[in-house]
Amino acid sequence: GENVEQHPSTLSVQEGDSAVIKCTYSDSASNYFPWYKQELGKGPQLIIDIRSNVGEKKDQRIAVTLNKTAKHFSLHITETQPEDSAVYFCACFTTGHGYGNKLVFGAGTILRVKS
Amino acid sequence: DTEVTQTPKHLVMGMTNKKSLKCEQHMGHRAMYWYKQKAKKPPELMFVYSYEKLSINESVPSRFSPECPNSSLLNLHLHALQPEDSALYLCASSQGRVENEQFFGPGTRLTVL
Numbered sequence: 759g760e761n762v763e764q765h766p767s768t769l770s771v772q773e774g775d776s777a778v779i780k781c782t783y784s785d786s787a788s789n790y791f792p793w794y795k796q797e798l799g800k801g802p803q804l805i806i807d808i809r810s811n812v813g814e815k816k817d818q819r820i821a822v823t824l825n826k827t828a829k830h831f832s833l834h835i836t837e838t839q840p841e842d843s844a845v846y847f848c849a850c851f852t853t854g855h856g857y858g859n860k861l862v863f864g865a866g867t868i869l870r871v872k873s
Numbered sequence: 874d875t876e877v878t879q880t881p882k883h884l885v886m887g888m889t890n891k892k893s894l895k896c897e898q899h900m901g902h903r904a905m906y907w908y909k910q911k912a913k914k915p916p917e918l919m920f921v922y923s924y925e926k927l928s929i930n931e932s933v934p935s936r937f938s939p940e941c942p943n944s945s946l947l948n949l950h951l952h953a954l955q956p957e958d959s960a961l962y963l964c965a966s967s968q969g970r971v972e973n974e975q976f977f978g979p980g981t982r983l984t985v986l
Contacts, residue, residue: 792974801877801963801977802916847915860929861975863915 760785760852764864771838773873781848781864782830790851791824791831792861797844805846806833838871845869877978879964885984888954894981896947896964905947906975907939908963916963916977922947954985 761784771777781791789810794802808815808822808831815822819838824831835842848864877898886892896905904923908916921929922941936958938950947964961980967973 794977799979801965801979803977804974807974860918860921866913866915 760788760850760862762848762850762862762864764848764867766867767865768868768870770870770872773838773840773871775838777833777835777838777842777869777871779833779846779848779867779869780830781832781850782828783850783862784829785850785852786826786829788850788852791822792849792851793820793822793833794847794849794863795844796847796866802847835869838869840871840873843869843871877964877966877976879962879978879981881981882979883982883984885986886951886954887986888956890954891950891952893951894949894962894964894983896949896978897945898966898976898978899945900966900968900976901944902966902968902976903944904967904969904973905941906965906967907937907947907949908965908977910961910963910980912960920949951983954983956985959983959985 764781792807793805795805796802806817806820806822808824819836821834846867849861852860880895906921907919909919910916918931919933920939925941936953940948961982963980964978965975967975
């Protein structure tokens with residue numbers, strides 16, 4: 759089955775700096791890659807996603823890049839703010855089942871933005 | 874309405890109790906999911922319903938019993954749970970079964986004594 763590795767496990771940055779989180783995956787058939795932000799006591803919230811026919815996608819301070827050849831994708835947050843502090847999960851969509859999409863998650867990155 | 878709601882927010886139960894978790898969405902989504910999340914871990918898929926039919930069961934113990942009464946509702950019936958089942962139980966929904974973004978609810982924090 760699909761295996762997703764996520765690094766780093768924790769990341770501390772100064773407010774205003776950039777943060778980068780990287781994920782690698784094993785299943786070359788994976789073709790949908792969302793990123794989720796989870797704040798304490800809340801469910802994961804989709805913040806950006808990318809499909810395999812696109813190499814980069816940007817939404818204000820957040821961007822995701824995808825390298826299908828190398829099977830890795832990254833989340834980039836610029837001008838970080840204290841409210842960006844949370845746990846971030848990458849995920850891959852895998853078609854290992856007949857019905858229903860299945861997301862396989864990375865282990866998560868705890869991002870701390872120091873003001 | 875673009876949210877998934879879950880009740881209750883918190884639940885404490887004994888190992889002999891029977892309880893149910895509830896999930897509701899009004900986005901017209903036809904796929905709904907139950908996930909289990911332990912502290913400092915990613916969500917783990919338990920069940921998938923597609924068009925109100927159970928399509929994926931990730932080898933979950935029978936003490937967890939899902940039910941999808943209609944396209945907007947998803948229940949998870951709990952019976953004879955173990956303390957190691959204590960976790961955050963998340964419900965999610967998506968428009969369909971293929972490559973669509975999943976919207977998560979806030980979760981039910983379950984503690985089994």
